Amino acid sequence: MLAYIARRIVTLIPILFLISLVSFIVIQLPPGDWVTRQINQLKLSGIQVDEGEAMRLTKLYGLDKPGGERYINWMKGILLDGNFGWSFQWNMPVNRLLVERVPLTMSISIASLIISWLIAIPIGIYSATHQYSVLDYVFTFIGFIGLATPGFLVALILAWVIFSSTGFSPLGLNSNQFLDAPMSIAKFLDMLKHLILPLLIIGLSSTGVTIRVMRANLLDELKKQYVITARAKGLRELGLLLKYPVRMAINPIISTVGWILPGLVSGEVLVSIVLGIQTTGPLLLRAVLEQDMYLAGSIVMILSTLTVIGTLLSDILLAVMDPRIRYGGVSK
Amino acid sequence: MSAQSTNNPQVLNEPVPEDSVALGQPEAVLNERFYYASQSELVWWRFKKHKLAVAAAILTIILYLTAIFANFVAPYGIITRWGMRQQEPPTPVYFYREGVGITGPFIYPVTRKADPKTFEWVFVPDKTKPIPIQFFVKGEPYKLFGIIETDIHLFGTGLGNEPVHLFGTDNLGRDLFSRIFFGAQVSLSIGLVGVLISFLAGIILGGLSGYMGGVVDEIIQRTIDFLLSIPTLPLWMALSASLPRNWSVIQTYFAITLILSIIGWAGLARVVRGKLLQLREEDYAMAAQAAGASKWRIITRHLLPGFTSHLIVSITVSIPAVILGETALSFIGLGMQPPAVSWGTLLQDAQNIVAVAQQQWLLIPAAFVIITVLLFNFVGDGLRDAADPYSR
Numbered sequence: 001m002l003a004y005i006a007r008r009i010v011t012l013i014p015i016l017f018l019i020s021l022v023s024f025i026v027i028q029l030p031p032g033d034w035v036t037r038q039i040n041q042l043k044l045s046g047i048q049v050d051e052g053e054a055m056r057l058t059k060l061y062g063l064d065k066p067g068g069e070r071y072i073n074w075m076k077g078i079l080l081d082g083n084f085g086w087s088f089q090w091n092m093p094v095n096r097l098l099v100e101r102v103p104l105t106m107s108i109s110i111a112s113l114i115i116s117w118l119i120a121i122p123i124g125i126y127s128a129t130h131q132y133s134v135l136d137y138v139f140t141f142i143g144f145i146g147l148a149t150p151g152f153l154v155a156l157i158l159a160w161v162i163f164s165s166t167g168f169s170p171l172g173l174n175s176n177q178f179l180d181a182p183m184s185i186a187k188f189l190d191m192l193k194h195l196i197l198p199l200l201i202i203g204l205s206s207t208g209v210t211i212r213v214m215r216a217n218l219l220d221e222l223k224k225q226y227v228i229t230a231r232a233k234g235l236r237e238l239g240l241l242l243k244y245p246v247r248m249a250i251n252p253i254i255s256t257v258g259w260i261l262p263g264l265v266s267g268e269v270l271v272s273i274v275l276g277i278q279t280t281g282p283l284l285l286r287a288v289l290e291q292d293m294y295l296a297g298s299i300v301m302i303l304s305t306l307t308v309i310g311t312l313l314s315d316i317l318l319a320v321m322d323p324r325i326r327y328g329g330v331s332k
Numbered sequence: 333m334s335a336q337s338t339n340n341p342q343v344l345n346e347p348v349p350e351d352s353v354a355l356g357q358p359e360a361v362l363n364e365r366f367y368y369a370s371q372s373e374l375v376w377w378r379f380k381k382h383k384l385a386v387a388a389a390i391l392t393i394i395l396y397l398t399a400i401f402a403n404f405v406a407p408y409g410i411i412t413r414w415g416m417r418q419q420e421p422p423t424p425v426y427f428y429r430e431g432v433g434i435t436g437p438f439i440y441p442v443t444r445k446a447d448p449k450t451f452e453w454v455f456v457p458d459k460t461k462p463i464p465i466q467f468f469v470k471g472e473p474y475k476l477f478g479i480i481e482t483d484i485h486l487f488g489t490g491l492g493n494e495p496v497h498l499f500g501t502d503n504l505g506r507d508l509f510s511r512i513f514f515g516a517q518v519s520l521s522i523g524l525v526g527v528l529i530s531f532l533a534g535i536i537l538g539g540l541s542g543y544m545g546g547v548v549d550e551i552i553q554r555t556i557d558f559l560l561s562i563p564t565l566p567l568w569m570a571l572s573a574s575l576p577r578n579w580s581v582i583q584t585y586f587a588i589t590l591i592l593s594i595i596g597w598a599g600l601a602r603v604v605r606g607k608l609l610q611l612r613e614e615d616y617a618m619a620a621q622a623a624g625a626s627k628w629r630i631i632t633r634h635l636l637p638g639f640t641s642h643l644i645v646s647i648t649v650s651i652p653a654v655i656l657g658e659t660a661l662s663f664i665g666l667g668m669q670p671p672a673v674s675w676g677t678l679l680q681d682a683q684n685i686v687a688v689a690q691q692q693w694l695l696i697p698a699a700f701v702i703i704t705v706l707l708f709n710f711v712g713d714g715l716r717d718a719a720d721p722y723s724r
Contacts (some may be wrong), residue, residue, distance in 0.1 A: 011557075018558040022567065034681035148709040150656045153698045156679070160695065167608070171685060194502045259560065266565035273664055274683075284566055287663055288573030296570050304562035311561055 004319055008312055015308055023301035024071045027293040074294075084302075085294035087289065094298045097283065100304055105279040108198065109268045110310075113260070116203030117210060117253070124214025125246060128222065139211060147208030151201045152270040158197060159275060170197045172275045198275055202267045204261045210253055217249035251322050257314035261307050267305070375641050378718035395704060399516035403474045405594050406510030407488040407496065412472065412672060414495055416444050418505040420455055422693050423497045434622035438462040441494045447563045452690075463489050465496060500693035501599060502681055511673050512697055518674035519655055520704070521589020522589055527647055529593040535602025535643075542600065542608035543631075552601065559598035568592065568657060572666045581672040588667050596650055603646045607639040614638075641719035646663045649712040652705040675701050 018230030039054050065073075077083040083093035120143075127136045162170050169175075173194050178187040221227065222245055230240045280299050288293040369377070380386060398405045414420075425437045440457035447454050469490045473483040489496050499508035541552040571591045577586060611617060611634065620630050661667030662676025663683070670677055678697040682688050688695060 009517070015556045015558045015561060019562060029571065035653070117376040144709070145706070148652070148706050149702050150660070150705065152660060153679075153702060156682060156688075156698060157695060159685050161691070162687050164689045164692075234466065238595075262561060262563045265563035269565050269569075270565070270660055270664070280566075284569060285666075288569050288666065289369070293570075296573070300566045300570055303566050307563050309563050 001319065005316055008315055012308060016305060019169060019301055019304045019308070020075060021071075023297040023304070024074060025299035025301055027074075028067060028070075029293070065119070070295035071119070084298040085171065087287075087292055089290045089295065091293035094295050097295065098280070098302065100279045101278065101283055102306070103305070104277075105265070105268055105272070105281070106306055108195075108202065108272075108277070108279060109261070109264050111195075112199045112203035112268070113206055113257070113264060115199050116207040119203075120207045121214055121250070121253070124211050124217060124249075125241070127211065127215040128218035128249075129241065131219065143208040143211035145208070146204045151204050151267045152274045154204060155201045155271045155274045158201065162197070168193075168218070170194055173277050175188040183324070194277075198268075198271050200279060202264060202271050204265060205267070209256060209260060213253055213256055214249060217252055218245055221245035221248045251318060254314055254318045254321065258311040261310050261314075265303055265307050342375050347577060351476065353384050353626075361397030368446055369380045371641070375715075375718045381712055382714035382717060385711050385717075388710035388714070392684055392704075392707045395516065395707070396520055398513055398652065399520045401476070402510075402513040402517055403476055404484065405486050406507070406513045407485050407585045408510045409472050409474065410505045410506075410511060410514045411671065412506065412510075414501060414505040414507070416495075416505075417495070417497070419453060420444070420497055420501040420505070422689070423495075423498040424457075425427070425460070425498070427467065427495070435464075437465040439465060439489070439494075463491065463494050463496075466490050484631055487689060499696050502694070508693060508696060509680070511678060512675070512700055515673040515675045515697065516700070518668060518672065519658060519676070522592070523587075523651040523655040524707075526589045526592045526596060526658075526660060527651050529589065529655075530596035530600055530650065531643075531647055533593065533597035535604050537606030539598065539608065539631075540637050542605040542612075549605075553605075556598040556602055560602070563658075564595045565660065565670060567595070568661060569664070569666055572661050577669070577673050581668070582670060584672070588590070588658060588661065589654075590656050596654060599650060600643075600646055603642060604639075609641060610637045611638045641715075645712060645719050648715055652708045655701070655704060655708075 019092050036054075038332070054187075074085060077085065082095065086092075087094050087097055088318075090097055123143075125141050127139050159170050162168055172185065173191055174195070175190050178190050226243075227240070227245055232246060268279065269281035269284060271277075271284045272279045273285055276282065280303065284296060287293075287299065420442070423439050423442070424441055427437055428434050439462070440459055441461055441463055442455040442457050444453050444455055448453070465487055466489065467487050468484055469488040470483050471490070472487045473481065475481050484582045487496075492573070495507065497507050497509065500511065501507055503509075531710055537552050538618040541549045568591055571594070572588060573585050579587065608631075617630055617634055618632050625633070658674060659676040659679065662674050663679045665680065667673045668677050679694075679701075682694040682698070
């Protein structure tokens, strides 16, 4: 088991290196750096900036050094001090900005994933045990739609439908009257009300995938002989179903996390922008629009890294649940 | 098309000249067509059985045609403004008139008035003066494909001061119906161009990876792993935000397409490599090798036909991802920039929930995006079932 985990962590290293490299490229990309932009803006608004001041700012932010050195400095800061750099736009360390929002993004993404499973697994079981029934067709169709429709457009449409039919604005995380209120039960309930819509929408495509995978896997399992044997021995249908074939069919769902999670995080970023939830999404949008590149690059890096780690965790979970993988993995 | 002899496993172990049709004689004449059919014919036959996919394919083609002929389909120009008609709801089209009975389609002219209580604009129809909608009507002059000068539009009122706005107008009084079809030119074509770039990169890098093996394979594989395991949208946002704002529409278009394909190729490359490795081990590939065929010949003549159908499926299902990518980027203001029109830029107007509550028609472009994506998915599903004619 430990050997398996170690092996997976080793394969992670080149990916993490590429992530850091790409994030740094993102930081370097915009034509002109933040200082020249700032100075141009000052000049446009009629304020005189002398060359010395420009030089001072450039030196202060280390913008005069070559790219490689800046990359190493940036990585050193992150790895040794957990310092992601300075946000020019907010004039504070990137860490301070991200400390609240990254956990929010991650918890919303994970909660969406779990909710999508809670919805999709029972539906998948029903569809497989009632193959070709009316509800099976209905669920398959809904799953297909969920798979194909882009979450942010659904968010846009549902936000309008809810707003115009009930007058409740599902935007943001809290209603206006709770914005500055301290945490209370009423505020918490209000937050939940705001969270239901985004959680369902972000999990939409994952729900579609899970219904499909669950249905297909369970159909395969139900045909197998051990199910017939168990039935012949007189086990009750429901107990049998949940104890053997469903357990077998759930394993591959955990392995789909690897390719669902990146889409889920992308979806979270976009849906949060549409619904105005103050996670990393709107922050990233403002950062890239303002060319606040340390902030933007850090968000790209943190979201990518966490996604990759999430995938790793799902692989480990799969190995815990399925001995074939853990032993197969070691023997290779 | 030329793969008929190689796809039948019965003949593969004999070192026969490859181009001769050395198939075993089919017993029933009825089956003859099936046995002699080429791979693409088999795929086509199976695809035709899939009614939903065929319908979706036809609709997709129609959609693309309307985009190509947007100038003709759209009654008005891309930036034509109607001064007194801002935020006008969709013009209702009638087919029945009291006292006359069922007629051709017609509309009533409207005048905009301010509601004395709410100060909102209301559009009051004048029921006494119906205006028939005419087809192939003279309207604004335009150049079809930039060459053919004409002023014939698919439909319209033929009257310069009484327009028909099937999908309403936006805040500047521009006809949404027309703009959706002009926007389709960008939104729909970016899917094709983007996938074409991804496809070329994917097939070259995936092929290299599967063919060369070793270090090259390892590097390409790790890059693919990396691209497939990170959330793409944040990266897309950061990359497209760094495009210079003063670039022309064409420059931005290709830059955005490139950004969207930077990640798209990874999935295709993985398919290409996996299939190459798998087919390389097939008996017929070995047989060809034993018969002394060159590597190039084996790849192009024996392996490629074996997975073209899979490639086509992969391509079809990756088009919507590119379309959605462009829509998402333009929607949040990082993709195409006005005055360029795409479905994403049109949806920018729908960002404000209060505005949408009053002007629901601003969401119509979203319907077009969703329908397009669904259509491609239906076509892709049908193709996937059809791609493997020997499977059942």
